[in-house]
Amino acid sequence: MGDFLQLVRNENMKIYKRSRSWIMLAILIASALLISIMWLSFGGRDTSMWEVISTESMILFVLLTIFSVVIAAASVAEEFTSGTIKLLLIRPWSRNKVLLSKYISILLFGLLQAAALFLSTLLINWICFGIYSSLDETQQGLLFPGGSNPFAYMLMYYGMKLISLVVTVTLAFMISTIFRSGGLAIGLSLFLLLGVNNFVLLLGFLDYKWIDYLLFMHLDLTKYIGATSLEDGSNLWFSLGILGAYYIIFVALTWYVFNKRDVAA
Amino acid sequence: MVQPIVRLQNVSKRIGGRTIIDKLTLDLPLGEVFGFLGPNGSGKTTTIRMMVGLMSLTEGEILINGHSIAKDYEKAIRYVGAIVENPEMYKYLSGYDNLKHYARMIPGITEHRVHEVVKLVGLEGRIQDKVRTYSLGMRQRLGVAQAILHKPQLLILDEPTNGLDPAGIRELRDYLRVLSKEEGIAVFVSSHLLAEMELMCDRVAIIQNGKLIDVRTIRGTGSMTDQxxxxxxxxxxxxxxxxxxxxxxxxxxxxxxxxxxxxxxxxxxxxxxxxxxxxxxxxxxxxxxxxxxxxxxxxxxxxxxx
CATH class of the missing domain: 3.30.70 (Alpha-Beta Plaits)
Known part of the structure; x- marks a missing residue:
């Protein structure tokens, strides 16, 4: 049959030919710039660039996740609301592959944002604070546990964050496919992500076994950098296992529903 | 008898206990403009959706060029070009990008073919503009363009004259005749506009409440002995x-x-x-x-x- 990469190219075209995707990327980079400039004007040049990078990454990854969820939610739902799904599906491609091409293009968009964020914070803060201003011992231990060098730490930080991002985006993609409503998918994913995430801290104090199996107890993997087991009993492999299980369920449900559905309206 | 390009055999569709299509059997040969006529809600669009695989069949089978649409979808749909209901396009893309999008999904469609089709439907002047700025008639033309891009043997058009002005309708009609007579493809047109179908089609199937009521030949009537x-x-x-x-x-x-x-x-x-x-x-x-x-x-x- 045909070339599957062409399908991914199509989906990419549908993302990057819209100005909103570029506006999102611009906002992300502009925010990094803004924080650095504010830091510079209030705190002076006396800070380490790594301290600023770490703070910016923490804040802006929330923004990045929101943007990725928006794109993921739009991908399938918009095809349904605009009716273009009909013309998309009557081609010599199975629905599985059409959906896969969409999913890949969404993941690529998330990856592109992460790369843009990483490189822009690195560059901006290098210019603003200089590469040589290093941390003293106590700061180093506080900001970058595990004693690794800051660059290696940030790479690991992004790696952990990307794993959570994939799971979150997959959740939004699933809601978007099942309910065919972009608004619902965005709203529900972000509610679960931001709202429940805070609520979950409270839940953590309760002593029920099932709480350990909630998705939202495991979305923050960055706490495992430097130590795969924590004092509260959680450990990296258990968290990854839970995330993996949810991921498989999300993917299976999404593909099942998309394949089964009668396309009406 | 030439092998029909489409065979509907005992096709039924039930949704939640309600029978929408009831044992529909129909053969379409190549080289004919075939009309599908029925009041609103009679099951025309449902039948078309099943023919292009957007809806599953409850019973029966649809064969396109011998390939089952349910079991061998990717092979069967290759012979089909269609507009289902309105020609909905990506509004934020240009007309050309829309066509390129569909061209990429089928191997062997060259840039040259895309330009050829654009010219055929008369959109050369506006093809680089965003579809958002198109009139309904222009969207309809773009819809036809994407449907014939891969030279299908069966062209399915659901209410194709919607939104076209009289000149556009006439042009479409002439074009469909050319497609069926000169290129020998089968054209399947649904409509509830009777006069339109009379001018456009060779044969017409009449459907009501999901049942096939009658198939009539429109052209070639009036022989010497007809009363x-x-x-x-x-x-x-x-x-x-x-x-x-x-x-x-x-x-x-x-x-x-x-x-x-x-x-x-x-x-x-x-x-x-x-x-x-x-x-x-x-x-x-x-x-x-x-x-x-x-x-x-x-x-x-x-x-x-x-």
Missing amino acids: SRVIIEVDRPQGAVEALLAAGHSAVPEGGQAIAVETDRDGTAAINALLVSAGFKVYGIRTHVKSLEDQFLEVTGGERIG
Whole structure:
């Protein structure tokens, strides 16, 4: 049959030919710039660039996740609301592959944002604070546990964050496919992500076994950098296992529903 | 008999216990414009959705060029180009990007072919503009363009004249005839506009409440032996009726200055000669052809369409 990469190219075209995707990327980079400039004007040049990078990454990854969820939610739902799904599906491609091409293009968009964020914070803060201003011992231990060098730490930080991002985006993609409503998918994913995430801290104090199996107890993997087991009993492999299980369920449900559905309206 | 390009065999669709399509069986040969006519809600669009695999079949089978649409979708759909309901395009992309999008999904469609199709539907001037700025007629043309891009053997158009102006409708009609007669493809057109179908199609299937009621040939009627109703205008209708009855014809007064006779073409000539030689003044003779609308109302029991 045909070339599957062409399908991914199509989906990419549908993302990057819209100005909103570029506006999102611009906002992300502009925010990094803004924080650095504010830091510079209030705190002076006396800070380490790594301290600023770490703070910016923490804040802006929330923004990045929101943007990725928006794109993921739009991908399938918009095809349904605009009716273009009909013309998309009557081609010599199975629905599985059409959906896969969409999913890949969404993941690529998330990856592109992460790369843009990483490189822009690195560059901006290098210019603003200089590469040589290093941390003293106590700061180093506080900001970058595990004693690794800051660059290696940030790479690991992004790696952990990307794993959570994939799971979150997959959740939004699933809601978007099942309910065919972009608004619902965005709203529900972000509610679960931001709202429940805070609520979950409270839940953590309760002593029920099932709480350990909630998705939202495991979305923050960055706490495992430097130590795969924590004092509260959680450990990296258990968290990854839970995330993996949810991921498989999300993917299976999404593909099942998309394949089964009668396309009406 | 040539192998039909599409075979619908006992196709049924039930949704939640309600039967929407009931044992539909239909064969479409190549080289014909086939009309699918029915009141709103009769199941036209559902049938089309099943033919292109957007909806599953509850029972039965649809074969396109011998490939089952349910079991061998990727092979079967290759022969099909379609517009289902409105030609919905990506509004934020240009017309050209929309076509490129569909061209990428089928191997072997060259840039040249895309330009050729654009020219064919007459969109050269606006193809680089965003679809958002297109009129409904232009979107319809773009819809046709994406449907014929890969030279399908079966073209399915759902209400294709929606939103077209009279000139556009005529152009589409002529184009569909060219496609079916010269390129030999099968065109399947659904509509509830009777006059439109009469001008466009070779054959028409009439569907009501999900059941196939009738298939009629539209072109090629009116052979020498066909009985039809002939209206004759004369100066003395009463006398003319009597004279014809005396000669063995079944004539009735039609009101005003006219009489009506059930006869064939030869009979019409004979009656004319008889009337003239008997001294009647014949002002006019016309054959009353039943329009598709009459036929349609006859078979659907006069249910309102619209």
